[in-house]
């Protein structure tokens with residue numbers, strides 16, 4: 865279950881990487897959904913949603929992983 869109800873109550877968004885506020889625009893606001901026990905039974909899984917600047921997220925990933933985000937930038941420019 866995604867915590868969509870949480871996002872509806874939020875009046876501002878803080879980037880989990882840089883701590884700055886996130887303005888809506890471009891690929892932001894970017895949401896991260898954390899799911900624990902991914903390979904376990906669903907009743908043992910928990911989820912939590914976080915927010916970030918897309919580019920802060922991209923910089924935090926290892927370069928070879930960050931390249932996998934390139935298609936998201938390209939699709940936005942279409």
Ligand SMILES: [Zn+2]
Pocket residue numbers: 879880881882883884916917920
């Ligand atoms: Zn940031």
